[in-house]
Amino acid sequence: MSALTRHHLDTPVGKLTIELSGGALTMLDFGAHGKATPGTPSSGLAAEIGRQIEAYFSGELKQFDLPLCATGTPFRQKVWQALRAVPYGQTRSYGEIAREVDSAPRAVGGACGANPIAIVVPCHRIVGAGGWIGGFSGGEGCATKHILLELEAAQQRLGV
Numbered sequence: 001m002s003a004l005t006r007h008h009l010d011t012p013v014g015k016l017t018i019e020l021s022g023g024a025l026t027m028l029d030f031g032a033h034g035k036a037t038p039g040t041p042s043s044g045l046a047a048e049i050g051r052q053i054e055a056y057f058s059g060e061l062k063q064f065d066l067p068l069c070a071t072g073t074p075f076r077q078k079v080w081q082a083l084r085a086v087p088y089g090q091t092r093s094y095g096e097i098a099r100e101v102d103s104a105p106r107a108v109g110g111a112c113g114a115n116p117i118a119i120v121v122p123c124h125r126i127v128g129a130g131g132w133i134g135g136f137s138g139g140e141g142c143a144t145k146h147i148l149l150e151l152e153a154a155q156q157r158l159g160v
Helices: 044-057 074-084 094-101 105-113 142-158
Strands: 005-011 014-021 024-030
Touching: 005 044, 014 044, 024 044, 074 094, 074 105, 094 105
Parallel strands: none
Antiparallel strands: 005 014, 014 024
């Protein structure tokens, strides 16, 4: 079994914590959780994640290309796969995702809230009916979700 490593990244929405195991990203969460693995990653997957996160926030990256290994039920896995299909700068409603995965909006909201790989698996792109922002369990809650949605929309408008 591969060792778990943890790193903290500074971003425009505050610190993010990433966890890696078995050559895959297993967690990306808001805040600095737990003790970071000693040393600054200058190569390997942790460095690549840092590079892609930085490129995302600067508008240079629209789709992440990282090995992921999120732990969750088959239903949650299905929802998270649907979230990854929502294009950068766009949103879908909880109801639209629910119809796609043959479920209910509330269940989709629960899967979004349990998403262990924020930003890369873009649960922030899922909104309530009529464009209502819905909930968000990361960072400063809906304020962070709003920042991420505005970031993507502004970069889309600028053609970045």
